[in-house]
Amino acid sequence: MAQISLTFPDGNSREYDAGITPAEVAASIAPSLAKKAISAAVNGAHWDLQWPITEDAQVSIYTMQDDEPALELIRHDLAHVMARAVQEIWPDVKVTIGPIRDQGWFYDFDRAEPFTPEDLGQIEARMKDIINARDAVKTEVWKREDAIKYYEEAGEPFKVELVNRIPEGEDIRMYWHGDWQDLCRGPHLQHTGQLPADAFKLTHVAGAYFLGDSTRPMLQRIYGVAFKNRKDLKAWEIMMEEAAKRDHRKLGREMDLFHMQEEAPGQIFWHPNGWKIYTTLQDYMRRQQDRDGYVEVNTPQVVNRKLWEASGHWENYQENMFIVEVDEDHAREKTINALKPMNCPCHVQVFNQGLKSYRDLPLRMAEFGSCNRYEPSGALHGIMRVRGFTQDDAHIFCTDDQIEFETAKFITFLSKIYADLGFHNWTIKLSTRPEKRIGSEESWDRVEAALGNACKAAGYEYEIQEGEGAFYGPKLEFTLTDAIGRQWQCGTLQVDPNLPERLDATFVGADGAKHRPVMLHRAVLGSFERFIGILIEEHAGKLPFWLAPRQVVVASIVSEADDYVAEVVETLRKAGVRAEADIRNEKINYKVREHSLGKVPVILAIGHREVEERTVTVRRLGEKQTAVATLDEIVANLAAESTPPDMR
RNA sequence: GCUGCUGUAGCUCAGAGGUAGAGCACUCCCUUGGUAAGGGAGAGGUCGAGAGUUCAAUUCUCUCCAGCAGCACCA
Numbered sequence: 001m002a003q004i005s006l007t008f009p010d011g012n013s014r015e016y017d018a019g020i021t022p023a024e025v026a027a028s029i030a031p032s033l034a035k036k037a038i039s040a041a042v043n044g045a046h047w048d049l050q051w052p053i054t055e056d057a058q059v060s061i062y063t064m065q066d067d068e069p070a071l072e073l074i075r076h077d078l079a080h081v082m083a084r085a086v087q088e089i090w091p092d093v094k095v096t097i098g099p100i101r102d103q104g105w106f107y108d109f110d111r112a113e114p115f116t117p118e119d120l121g122q123i124e125a126r127m128k129d130i131i132n133a134r135d136a137v138k139t140e141v142w143k144r145e146d147a148i149k150y151y152e153e154a155g156e157p158f159k160v161e162l163v164n165r166i167p168e169g170e171d172i173r174m175y176w177h178g179d180w181q182d183l184c185r186g187p188h189l190q191h192t193g194q195l196p197a198d199a200f201k202l203t204h205v206a207g208a209y210f211l212g213d214s215t216r217p218m219l220q221r222i223y224g225v226a227f228k229n230r231k232d233l234k235a236w237e238i239m240m241e242e243a244a245k246r247d248h249r250k251l252g253r254e255m256d257l258f259h260m261q262e263e264a265p266g267q268i269f270w271h272p273n274g275w276k277i278y279t280t281l282q283d284y285m286r287r288q289q290d291r292d293g294y295v296e297v298n299t300p301q302v303v304n305r306k307l308w309e310a311s312g313h314w315e316n317y318q319e320n321m322f323i324v325e326v327d328e329d330h331a332r333e334k335t336i337n338a339l340k341p342m343n344c345p346c347h348v349q350v351f352n353q354g355l356k357s358y359r360d361l362p363l364r365m366a367e368f369g370s371c372n373r374y375e376p377s378g379a380l381h382g383i384m385r386v387r388g389f390t391q392d393d394a395h396i397f398c399t400d401d402q403i404e405f406e407t408a409k410f411i412t413f414l415s416k417i418y419a420d421l422g423f424h425n426w427t428i429k430l431s432t433r434p435e436k437r438i439g440s441e442e443s444w445d446r447v448e449a450a451l452g453n454a455c456k457a458a459g460y461e462y463e464i465q466e467g468e469g470a471f472y473g474p475k476l477e478f479t480l481t482d483a484i485g486r487q488w489q490c491g492t493l494q495v496d497p498n499l500p501e502r503l504d505a506t507f508v509g510a511d512g513a514k515h516r517p518v519m520l521h522r523a524v525l526g527s528f529e530r531f532i533g534i535l536i537e538e539h540a541g542k543l544p545f546w547l548a549p550r551q552v553v554v555a556s557i558v559s560e561a562d563d564y565v566a567e568v569v570e571t572l573r574k575a576g577v578r579a580e581a582d583i584r585n586e587k588i589n590y591k592v593r594e595h596s597l598g599k600v601p602v603i604l605a606i607g608h609r610e611v612e613e614r615t616v617t618v619r620r621l622g623e624k625q626t627a628v629a630t631l632d633e634i635v636a637n638l639a640a641e642s643t644p645p646d647m648r
Numbered sequence: 649g650c651u652g653c654u655g656u657a658g659c660u661c662a663g664a665g666g667u668a669g670a671g672c673a674c675u676c677c678c679u680u681g682g683u684a685a686g687g688g689a690g691a692g693g694u695c696g697a698g699a700g701u702u703c704a705a706u707u708c709u710c711u712c713c714a715g716c717a718g719c720a721c722c723a
Contacts, residue, residue, distance in 0.1 A: 106718095115652090117653095208651080208718065209719060262713065626682090
């Protein structure tokens with residue numbers, strides 16, 4: 001038999017017979033290692049202990065000490081164990097796929113009856129039995145015909161389809177956990193006893209389409225999470241509770257920011273507190289735009305379908321537009337209009353008024369554009385995904401040659417805004433030409449390069465998303481990470497030569513001839529509604545002082561202080577601080593509790609002492625400690641703090 | 649839009665085939681209290697909407713609406 005040379009992490013090499021498995025290699029090193037081993041790395045690939053090694057390779061044996069492979073295997077093996085448990089309890093259930101995901105895994109089943117929460121408990125119990133049985137995991141590579149025949153006989157139509165979908169030349173690998181069998185690429189653990197019986201949890205059931213295809217029947221998906229030990233599972237549970245505490249829908253109610261109701265699904269009734277956040281943010285954005293060379297416009301809400309037909313939106317997005325019909329009782333002839341779902345066609349109309357010269361370019365046209373989209377009911381989510389929203393939208397009309405400079409300028413603009421708003425952790429993704437596209441290869445080459453160069457010029461790295469661009473041009477996406485690690489795609493810049501073409505936008509060039517401008521669609525926040533939702537969750541409601549809708553409550557301790565409370569409030573307001581009085585007949589404990597829950601950043605308490613000394617006792621949200629300040633001091637400090645970051 | 653679940657007072661939730669309950673919030677009274685709930689009294693509900701079964705429906709059934717979780721979607 002041929003010999004191969006395996007090199008280990010410590011640099012030593014040993015000769016083995018070709019076809020040796022990592023399990024045997026581990027045994028040759030130490031019996032204890034063979035027992036502890038979970039999988040291996042062979043030339044960097046994650047390798048099952050049972051897979052043969054046929055050529056010289058770098059090999060390392062993984063144990064549960066190696067976090068990444070350990071978690072991958074735990075979650076993946078648990079997916080199989082769960083599917084086995086389900087089929088043991090309900091033999092008529094059909095299995096489909098069960099990949100790992102996030103902190104756990106899911107597995108999709110076809111079953112007439114819905115799974116109930118009680119079923120999940122039963123499945124979990126059975127899974128623990130399987131783990132305790134320490135069943136061996138076995139694997140084999142099968143011929144396609146054999147696998148198909150096997151699944152046909154087993155009555156597993158989804159598996160037959162999955163086997164058929166495996167590309168020619170790829171192994172068709174079968175796995176067994178005990179007697180239970182599944183089609184799987186692997187790798188897997190040695191036996192089910194390597195799984196932690198106390199560090200996983202089935203979280204919920206939901207519908208999911210087979211292979212994500214909404215034209216196919218819906219399956220039932222069971223989600224689970226798993227970790228290496230009980231402690232990590234607990235930490236995850238605490239993290240979930242933390243996320244629930246930050247939920248903007250809950251905080252929106254508690255802080256009296258907004259509400260939504262049945263009569264206007266997906267639309268927001270902003271209360272005074274929430275609207276203060278909104279207008280403060282909008283004022284800030286307007287200042288940034290003004291400074292960065294934008295002009296601001298405002299365009300109609302209800303626009304005749306002719307424009308949407310010309311722009312191409314009618315054809316592609318009619319289903320998602322709010323249609324407004326005006327009938328003959330109201331007008332001479334019936335007209336069909338749509339609430340604008342986006343601002344760009346209207347901006348082209350503004351551009352098209354009068355002749356534009358190359359000297360007018362780049363023309364940066366901004367609008368806080370109120371848009372309405374008929375989003376599918378299942379997509380709605382608090383104020384994050386709504387049917388009525390306002391974009392911080394702008395279109396930069398420019399020449400091809402100006403794309404790179406304008407993009408770099410935009411990235412710099414966006415980075416300052418994110419920094420001002422407290423987001424320092426964000427990334428750029430460049431989406432390149434998709435399969436279905438218009439335009440020449442040369443122009444795609446040029447524009448993709450322009451975007452990439454612009455990122456570098458602005459000093460940022462970017463990640464490429466192959467084939468994810470729009471059919472008419474590439475785009476940049478700006479994704480920020482929040483305080484608890486969630487990612488939000490907010491900013492975007494999209495190159496569009498198509499719409500100017502469709503709506504016949506032109507400018508007169510230096511040569512006296514008409515030319516076609518290109519449009520850069522761009523947004524920093526995305527929509528105010530969603531961004532405010534993100535801000536609320538990022539800060540768990542404790543917004544930075546300048547954005548906090550209620551900044552200061554001046555609370556009396558005794559009613560003799562009422563006049564001085566009024567004076568303090570008045571003085572703060574004159575200094576530009578949002579202050580209000582609380583002179584209710586309640587104890588200071590009660591007032592502190594209530595305003596703390598309302599996330600008011602500063603409470604000024606006023607009793608006899610403060611009245612006499614013309615001071616205030618300052619209590620900051622989240623701090624137990626109080627401090628005494630003179631009225632002059634506190635007004636000066638809070639006025640400074642209330643100043644938006646760009647005006648300091 | 650799809651699958652599943654949910655809808656009872658402003659909020660959080662309990663409840664039962666015979667037209668409803670708690671805590672907090674609200675109003676009034678007492679209390680003037682020094683940093684996360686002082687005490688008492690009172691008021692408040694077409695039980696999401698419509699239809700059906702029944703002597704009787706908020707409760708059971710169906711349809712619709714909305715919300716929640718996930719999927720699909722996100723120009």
